[in-house]
Amino acid sequence: MSIRDGIFTTVAVALSGVALAGLLGTDAYSQAAGAEARGLKALSMEVEMRCEECADAQASRWAAMPEGGRQ
Secondary structure (H helix, E strand, C coil), X not given: CHHHHHHHHHHXXXXXXXXXHHHHCCHHHHHHHXXXXXXXXXXXXXXXXXXXXXXXXXXXXXXCCCCCCCC
């Protein structure tokens, strides 16, 4: 039974690799990845703008960078 399980596992891993390669080769994946990157950039810019508005109220933030610290 263990030989059969090993063969099944090997075939399953190989088919998964082929399926993943097929997915990565599609245009839909690249469009989704690009949209995710644009969304992350927009979110980080919004957070940066909000932090500039409340620079004096560092105590009210969840996590504050030490004085003189750089990102």
